[in-house]
Amino acid sequence: MTATLAPAREPGSPVPASSRRLAERVFRIRELGIVAVLIVFVAVTAAIQPRFLNSSNIQFVLVDATIYGLLALGETLVVITRNVDLSVGSVLGISAFACAKLASAAHGVPLPVVFLAGLGIGLGFGVINGLMVALGRVPSLVVTLATLYIIRGIDVLVVGGGQVVPSSYYPSFLSMSKATVLGVPDLAIAVAVLVALGWYGLRTFRSGRELYAIGSNPDAARLAGIPMGRRVFTTFAISGAIAGLAGVLWASRYGTVDSTAGTSYELQVIAAVVVGGVAIFGGSGSVVGAAIGALLLQTINSALYVLGVSPNWDQAIAGFLLILAIVLDRIISVRLTASLRRRSARRGT
Amino acid sequence: MTDGVPGEGPADEAEIEVDVEVAAAVSDEGPPILALEHVSKSFGAVKAVIDGVIELRAGEAHALLGENGAGKSTMVKMLAGVHQPDGGRFLINGEPVVLDGPAAAIEAGIAIIYQEPTLFPDLSVAENIFMGRQPLRAGRRIDAKAMTTEADQMFARLGVRIDPGRIARGLSIADQQLVEIAKALSLQARVIVMDEPTAALSAVEVARLFDVIRALRADGAAVLFISHRLEEVFEICQRVTVMRDGRHVLTAPIGELSAPQLVRAMVGRDMPERAPGEKRAPGEVRLTVDRLTREGVFTDVSLQVRAGEIVALSGLVGAGRSEVARAIFGIDRYDAGAVTVGGRKLRKASPTAAMAAGIGFVPEDRRQQGLVMEMSIQQNVALASLNALRKAGIIRASAERSFASDWAVRLSVKYGQLTDPVSMLSGGNQQKVVLAKWLGRQPSILIVDEPTRGIDVGTKADVHNLLDQLAADGIAILMISSELPEVLRLADRILVMREGRLTAEFSQAEASEEDIMAAATGQLEAQAR
Secondary structure, eight states: OOOOOOOOOOOOOOOOHHHHHHHHHHHHHHHHHHHHHHHHHHHHHHHHOGGGGSHHHHHHHHHHHHHHHHHHHHHHHHHHTTOOOTTHHHHHHHHHHHHHHHTBTTTOOOHHHHHHHHHHHHHHHHHHHHHHHHTTOOOHHHHHHHHHHHHHHHHHHHHTTOOBOGGGBOHHHHHTTTOEETTEEHHHHHHHHHHHHHHHHHHHSHHHHHHHHHHHOHHHHHHTTOOHHHHHHHHHHHHHHHHHHHHHHHHHHHOOBOTTTTTTHHHHHHHHHHHTTOOTTSSOOOHHHHHHHHHHHHHHHHHHHHTTOOTHHHHHHHHHHHHHHHHHHHHHHHHHHHHHHHHHHHTTO | OOOOOTTTOSOSSOOOOOOOOOOOOSOOSSSOSEEEEEEEEEETTEEEEEEEEEEEOTTOEEEEEOOTTSSHHHHHHHHTTSSOOSEEEEEETTEEOOOOSHHHHHHTTEEEEOSSOOOOTTSBHHHHHHTTOOOEEGGGEEOHHHHHHHHHHHHHHHTOOOOTTSBSTTOOHHHHHHHHHHHHHHTTOSEEEEESTTTTOOHHHHHHHHHHHHHHHHTTOEEEEEOSOHHHHHHHOSEEEEEETTEEEEEEEGGGOOHHHHHHHHHOOOOOOOOSSOOOOOOSEEEEEEEEEETTTEEEEEEEEETTOEEEEEEOTTSSHHHHHHHHHTSSOOSEEEEEETTEEOOTTOHHHHHHTTEEEEOSOIIIIIOOTTSBHHHHHHGGGHHHHEETTEEOHHHHHHHHHHHHHHTTOOOSOTTSBGGGSOHHHHHHHHHHHHHTTOOSEEEEESTTTTOOHHHHHHHHHHHHHHHHTTOEEEEEOSOHHHHHHHOSEEEEEETTEEEEEEETTTOOHHHHHHHHHTHHHHHHO
């Protein structure tokens, strides 16, 4: 009997640049695809009902999408590490009420302080989530499901049947969400800048790449000496802080705040993140995709309204898009894996 | 729980008679750059390492050898900072250290190449190499260009072409292993641990890896080399340490030992007693496996098992034995070949078809795959026979109970109540429950994978006698076992697998531990050349 070593491998030809570009392009499809869907949706809706494109409608859609997009930014950081934050809707709700109180003419707390307060409230809850997940090693799904209910419960206890009405604010609080530059809401620009910063940070800094590593293979991340607990904790703290910030925007946008503010936002945010191409099991996706996902869902929402379709369809269509996104994701990853295998095979491995 | 120590076997026997003294090392100046002195490590009741000794000197390649379960992997994990020793000392340059995590080990200059690649499938190859240590430019930003260039240099040094920009998903096992090696090189570590680095590599790549090891030695690094291929150990290593049953057996310059001496040091047990009772007379062929192939896992595996015969599939962990068994039973798919039972070809990838054809399967991991731990003993025993116990679609507890108690008595399972959860039983009794579950279906063919792993000595003998009895009753048994004494005690024929292929067949009369180990490690082929 002779040795049964694998056939010797040829050193192989250089990997052609075109195939690398192809792989990259396939990857980008996640974001490109959703942009395409967005454009088609806008075009079709505008063709049927031109009113869809008037500037006030666009502004409404953008401000709504801004709030979801902001939440999606924080959620994406968490999801990339193979975790989930279900408490964002409740955090938004409690922050919205507290900040609405502070921003009332009676208290007259200056706007920057209101923002800081919202940020601080959210950060506090985010830290609690993060500690339980990172130190307590409790699955994030369970931890944040619990805090979802707890925070909402506190909200209901404190607020009771009460509500803050638009007339109680000092004027600059409400006008904040209506200010525009060249027809684009200030808030949308601010959030776009935040998303761009998040995108850059995740690409460019070690800590950002380590989030992907943790989500891609937690065991390997541990062996690589990545401080997993600290990184995961940080993502929850940021997600919480962002949800608190979003609460301020929510109060300014809608004016009337009661104890139900932000209810079930967490599911729409996760839908936006997944539709935006972030893998629910971590390791891949971008905050830009997630933000566009949020914009798409809001656009659909508004389009149905403008077209006179019953808003009851809204959720069904969001669900359908979610499945579409997941199917697309599967197809892309299967084809990508196959093409990468073929490349290895061509080299005679 | 009375779980025994896996792989300990009849351990407390006298030392083996390989007479070697610990001889002069490669570089004798100063303390060794790394030493584990009489370390121990237990996991619950299982003593993985009882007395581990490793001493690495600058400029040497040092082999760590031992059978499966000898404690090598635990030693590696101590070096990696994953586990901390319970006892003994960990010295670096003669100074005691405590490595409280993988980061500390990397910091201390220890790099590990794990047997199982530990890559991030979604990230690029370059990122995989430099994760946590990426080259930076101004503002602590990652210098992607420098990262790609350095990865390219690393691959050039290894003489392979892997695109640093592609993602790791879809890399072949060999390429994954090469990325791991590049990662370890990029750490510029002074101690590099290679746990079976060559298992997936081609001859050309192995030769290049050895060049790299020689270069590392010339730079004053130490390499701890773990391999089951003894010819590689003789080619690249200067000293060797052998472990057995969690204990240090010997450390010696490689030149003072022959391959048979090393194998004996690794196996180290007296020959087991042969099966009592008369020789079995196998009947007609029950199970035929013809050129079964699953790409990249096993190739051209052909075997037959007759009624009343025990055929053992021997070899090292990772040789593909369990995978063959899983493919026969239909848990995994196979790419080519056929499984025939009683003249009829079995549908592939269908455990239901396998069960209908009369095959029973006792898997390797009884906790995960063999039992439902939360369910009662009687429910577990009855689980595979529910169809037979069903009356008008309803399973009556009384029928289940009498069925289960019948089998529990026949297998002498020691239990309190049949309604106790099976998790309350000892490992050995759990294994009897798994056996009862399949025997209740009265299979004509039984596949058992590591039937006595983690079982105390007494129950082990029970299981052995039971398998003997089943064979005497005419059942065809295919047994996978890493314990050579068990194989020699039970099997009529012994097939040895190595790297996914059958490499040798022995009858019970002609088999010896040394021959089986030689076939499993490739020594047989080396001698034939």
